[in-house]
Amino acid sequence: MEKKKPTSLKELASELGVSISTVSRALKNSSEISEELREKIKALAKERNYRPNPFAMSLLKNAPRIIGIIVPDIVTHYYASIISGINDRAHKHGYSTIITSSYEQFEKEKKCLEDLINIRVEGIIACLAQETTDFAHFEALTVQNVPLVFFDRVCLTNIFPSVVTNNATSAQEATEHLLFHGSQQIAFIGGSNHLAIVKERKHGYLQALREHDIPIDRNLVVCKRIGYEAGYEAARQLLTLSYPPDAIVAMTDSLAFGTMKAIKELGLSIPQDIALIGYTDETHANYVDPPLTAVTHQTYKMGETACELLIDQLKGSSKIEQVIIPCVLSIRGSSIKTPKS
Amino acid sequence: MEKKKPTSLKELASELGVSISTVSRALKNSSEISEELREKIKALAKERNYRPNPFAMSLLKNAPRIIGIIVPDIVTHYYASIISGINDRAHKHGYSTIITSSYEQFEKEKKCLEDLINIRVEGIIACLAQETTDFAHFEALTVQNVPLVFFDRVCLTNIFPSVVTNNATSAQEATEHLLFHGSQQIAFIGGSNHLAIVKERKHGYLQALREHDIPIDRNLVVCKRIGYEAGYEAARQLLTLSYPPDAIVAMTDSLAFGTMKAIKELGLSIPQDIALIGYTDETHANYVDPPLTAVTHQTYKMGETACELLIDQLKGSSKIEQVIIPCVLSIRGSSIKTPKS
DNA sequence: TTGAAAGCGTTACCAG
DNA sequence: CTGGTAACGCTTTCAA
Numbered sequence: 255m256e257k258k259k260p261t262s263l264k265e266l267a268s269e270l271g272v273s274i275s276t277v278s279r280a281l282k283n284s285s286e287i288s289e290e291l292r293e294k295i296k297a298l299a300k301e302r303n304y305r306p307n308p309f310a311m312s313l314l315k316n317a318p319r320i321i322g323i324i325v326p327d328i329v330t331h332y333y334a335s336i337i338s339g340i341n342d343r344a345h346k347h348g349y350s351t352i353i354t355s356s357y358e359q360f361e362k363e364k365k366c367l368e369d370l371i372n373i374r375v376e377g378i379i380a381c382l383a384q385e386t387t388d389f390a391h392f393e394a395l396t397v398q399n400v401p402l403v404f405f406d407r408v409c410l411t412n413i414f415p416s417v418v419t420n421n422a423t424s425a426q427e428a429t430e431h432l433l434f435h436g437s438q439q440i441a442f443i444g445g446s447n448h449l450a451i452v453k454e455r456k457h458g459y460l461q462a463l464r465e466h467d468i469p470i471d472r473n474l475v476v477c478k479r480i481g482y483e484a485g486y487e488a489a490r491q492l493l494t495l496s497y498p499p500d501a502i503v504a505m506t507d508s509l510a511f512g513t514m515k516a517i518k519e520l521g522l523s524i525p526q527d528i529a530l531i532g533y534t535d536e537t538h539a540n541y542v543d544p545p546l547t548a549v550t551h552q553t554y555k556m557g558e559t560a561c562e563l564l565i566d567q568l569k570g571s572s573k574i575e576q577v578i579i580p581c582v583l584s585i586r587g588s589s590i591k592t593p594k595s
Numbered sequence: 596m597e598k599k600k601p602t603s604l605k606e607l608a609s610e611l612g613v614s615i616s617t618v619s620r621a622l623k624n625s626s627e628i629s630e631e632l633r634e635k636i637k638a639l640a641k642e643r644n645y646r647p648n649p650f651a652m653s654l655l656k657n658a659p660r661i662i663g664i665i666v667p668d669i670v671t672h673y674y675a676s677i678i679s680g681i682n683d684r685a686h687k688h689g690y691s692t693i694i695t696s697s698y699e700q701f702e703k704e705k706k707c708l709e710d711l712i713n714i715r716v717e718g719i720i721a722c723l724a725q726e727t728t729d730f731a732h733f734e735a736l737t738v739q740n741v742p743l744v745f746f747d748r749v750c751l752t753n754i755f756p757s758v759v760t761n762n763a764t765s766a767q768e769a770t771e772h773l774l775f776h777g778s779q780q781i782a783f784i785g786g787s788n789h790l791a792i793v794k795e796r797k798h799g800y801l802q803a804l805r806e807h808d809i810p811i812d813r814n815l816v817v818c819k820r821i822g823y824e825a826g827y828e829a830a831r832q833l834l835t836l837s838y839p840p841d842a843i844v845a846m847t848d849s850l851a852f853g854t855m856k857a858i859k860e861l862g863l864s865i866p867q868d869i870a871l872i873g874y875t876d877e878t879h880a881n882y883v884d885p886p887l888t889a890v891t892h893q894t895y896k897m898g899e900t901a902c903e904l905l906i907d908q909l910k911g912s913s914k915i916e917q918v919i920i921p922c923v924l925s926i927r928g929s930s931i932k933t934p935k936s
Numbered sequence: 937t938t939g940a941a942a943g944c945g946t947t948a949c950c951a952g
Numbered sequence: 953c954t955g956g957t958a959a960c961g962c963t964t965t966c967a968a
Contacts, residue, residue, distance in 0.1 A: 260739070274962080278963065279938090309657075311961085311962065329672065329679050331670065334672075334675045345695075345710075350710070372647075373691060508882070538852075603944090613954080615945090615947095616947085616954070629953065650946095651945035654945080654960045655959080
């Protein structure tokens with residue numbers, strides 16, 4: 255079964271006994287075609303379901319109207335939502351997107367980039383893989399003049415526009431929220447110290463304490479791994495201190511849920527004994543008891559913004575800016591202590 | 596700043612003083628080129644970072660090696676994971692993918708399809724929008740000879756290959772699991788009765804009861820809406836019956852978590868008083884107390900399978916088959932009653 | 937107002 | 953072994 259070839263300008267032209275150029279012009283409403291002929295051509299084009307061949311256009315213009323995306327992983331809600339924002343904006347501007355996953359691996363990231371370049375996408379929106387510390391493959395894009403925008407995990411910010419979130423200040427705000435609502439001894443549960451995200455959020459936490467003249471107790475900062483079990487263990491450790499905290503900032507959702515388990519297991523109440531704040535964009539924060547107060551990313555907006563920055567570049571802008579999309583605090587039941595009577 | 600044009604065969608040819616055909620042949624290792632010349636050409640191509648222009652190839656072959664995907668929504672874990680499976684398989688076969696979202700809307704779905712056809716993707720993998728009841732836009736693909744594979748929510752299964760899951764039997768197995776592990780009065784919480792997924796899962800639940808000669812009590816079947824609140828309300832309703840159930844099958848994850856809240860609120864224990872099974876593919880099932888036993892979709896595998904079916908079509912197969920990817924039961928703590936001593 | 941022809945990058949066929 | 957040429961579908965001069 256042969257693939258039926260779509261209608262071409264040539265076919266329309268020969269069927270009407272006119273030239274290809276005439277048909278081409280008529281279809282784009284060029285005024286240099288007689289009204290009558292134009293209508294006739296348009297009618298036939300419609301009847302034959304004519305669609306311009308994008309390959310021919312791309313060949314001519316060297317621009318396929320496709321944007322490439324590189325994410326560490328597409329299944330995570332965080333990235334899926336950002337992609338969604340990018341996609342919607344791209345479509346609005348008549349672009350399609352091709353999504354590739356680095357799976358947090360340096361080599362795969364290079365491969366993704368290579369593939370996107372081979373497809374000749376017009377521009378690229380990327381988030382660095384965790385493994386990546388060498389940025390030469392991205393730097394090479396400047397030579398080929400392929401516009402790129404980074405988001406979330408960024409580099410070479412003097413060369414490429416980027417979209418990031420306010421990790422440090424969001425953690426600071428979360429900590430202050432706890433302070434304002436009855437907590438006094440606040441602990442922090444993070445992940446491996448070499449991750450930028452851990453450094454930044456921890457910094458924000460410490461900053462809040464400093465600004466409120468609260469002495470920093472190193473025992474109240476536990477940074478090991480990220481994950482449910484790790485959160486559980488860290489919380490057990492904190493809660494069995496001789497001077498345990500009365501509030502905890504958990505740096506990710508899995509850490510927060512693990513922490514919650516530990517608190518309940520020890521027979522303590524949330525938020526009265528221990529107030530808790532996590533980070534999560536998902537609805538599950540509503541499903542636990544009590545509902546989890548959490549720092550939320552404006553993921554969709556981050557995607558939209560990254561896409562707009564890229565399209566600016568595509569239109570010729572050479573402005574290199576970094577846009578910060580702040581987190582917002584979603585206050586639920588786990589963080590506000592009611593005053594003791 | 597002009598976009599630098601990539602190296603073409605012509606440039607390589609003129610630089611070496613040979614013909615374009617020669618360069619083309621040398622680069623694809625044709626044996627009809629002298630060893631020496633071939634090496635020289637390859638060396639220069641490498642130096643100039645030559646990459647074949649995909650637009651020219653597509654124009655020639657009418658095949659851009661791109662697969663189009665239509666999902667109701669990309670952010671939901673379920674679809675994101677399926678997409679991930681499709682993407683990985685597609686890449687393995689040298690295809691890229693373009694992902695579009697119908698947002699469960701009929702009109703948007705038609706637009707997605709239209710866009711993909713305009714881009715001239717080689718084939719399409721799609722899941723129907725909830726709104727869709729008219730399938731003419733898909734049927735039209737047969738005329739244009741664009742291969743298509745449906746997954747999850749399917750139609751026209753005599754024309755297009757498809758991948759589905761076993762909604763009915765998975766619910767039946769879930770119900771039987773409860774029966775085998777100490778439960779006797781099992782209730783079912785579903786969603787709006789006009790959804791196929793509700794009908795199928797409810798059917799499986801009823802079937803399990805029938806096969807075990809358990810009389811069906813209509814009071815134990817609550818089908819209203821899907822969602823956390825709806826699950827909570829349905830469970831309250833069930834648990835305050837004069838003859839309440841001792842186990843519940845909740846048809847989605849949000850229903851299950853809402854159910855859990857109601858059970859706990861009434862001071863009942865899980866699974867001893869009320870055993871519970873949900874449906875969810877996400878890790879959050881592990882984060883609740885007790886961890887939720889759940890029917891799990893093999894989403895990644897569904898994606899892989901759909902992609903393979905499409906690629907078979909692309910290679911010329913005209914076999915129309917429906918592949919069933921069964922759910923698996925992930926047994927955790929919420930479903931097994933320990934015998935009373 | 938219309939047509940002819942070149943060109944975009946590649947492959948494939950036919951000559952030599 | 954190598955070169956020339958047509959063809960893929962379209963836009964864009966240049967001519968008429």
